[in-house]
Amino acid sequence: MKTHEFAFTKNDQECRFTDILHNSQQGDRLGIVSMTPGDSLTAAPLLLAAIGDYYETLREMESDFFLYPEFFIFHVGHLQCYHSSLDIWPQSKEVVVSEDPQALLSAINDRGIHHLILPHSDKTSGTVMMHAAQAARRRLKTVLTAGEHKGDISVIPSEAAARMIALAARRSSGLLGEELVDYWTTNAHAVSHYAYTGVENALGIISSAGNTDPCFGFDEKYRTDCGITESTxxxxxxxxxxxx
Structure with a gap:
């Protein structure tokens, strides 16, 4: 899989993959949030281009390695799709979180994500932890939403990437159902669209994941033993x- 086999545009102008992710460096971490079955496949062309770029850059520095990029899928509620066919490896990088905005934001922060792709979704108000919001503002370099509508970026997958997307859909038949499998195997070559957005909008999308635990995941015994109060x-x- 080679990045020059993809087609990229930015603001309706042809571009290279390296023009898309802001201040990207080798070793940066990419994350995709998945809230509904198969919605992550909308972002798969850009994910696979990033994986291709990772290996191309790595091969320029060394030839003897057995590595996978530090890229993660964040599944809200339950597994929404299997991504091993897209080089998301091992299974620990398929991160399942509860339907809780703070749990989702913590998972993103804890894995040190630099570039985040979110589903095109309604933004809502919500509650997260102050330190988590500030950490996201400081670390995230790029935030994109992926959807069917034309945005700032478009990506046409390579033939190899399209085959991987179709394979991921087929292997996820038990999660996606027949209709979505048919859709993605038929449309694996389709152009994908992405829009740049900011961290504040990202927090609004993350807040649509569900309701935040008022105790932010601290159980009663932990709060009692550590003297954590409501004011804390x-x-x-x-x-x-x-x-x-």
Whole structure:
């Protein structure tokens, strides 16, 4: 899989993969959030281009390696698709989180994600932890939404990438169902579209994942033994407002 076999545009102009992710460096971590079955496959062309770029850059530096990029899929609620066919390896990089915005944001932060792709989704208000929102603002270099509507970026997958997308759909038949498998095997070659957005909008999309545990995942015994009170948690609370 070679990046020159993909076709990229940015603002309706042909571009290279390296023009898409902001300040990207070898070793940067990429994450895709999946909220519904198969929605991650919308972002698969850009994911596979990033994987191709990872190996091309690595081969320029060394020839003897057995590595996979530090790329992750964040599944909300349950596994939404299998991605081993897309070089998401091992299974620990298929991260399943509860339907809780803070749990999702923590998972993204804990894995040090630099470039985040979110589903094109309604933004909502919600609650996350203050330190988690600030950490995301500092670390995230690129935030994109992936969807069917034309955006800032478009990617046409290579033949090899399209075969991998179709294979991922077929292997995920038990998660996707027949209709979605048919859709993705038929449309694996289709152009994918992405729009740049900011961290504040990303927090609004993340907030649509569900309802935040008012105790932010701290269980009662932990709170009691460590003297964590409601005021302690209130100091580390951030209210996400729905973007206008």
């Amino acid at each position: 948690l209130a100091r580390d609370t951030f209210q996400v407002t729905r973007p206008r």
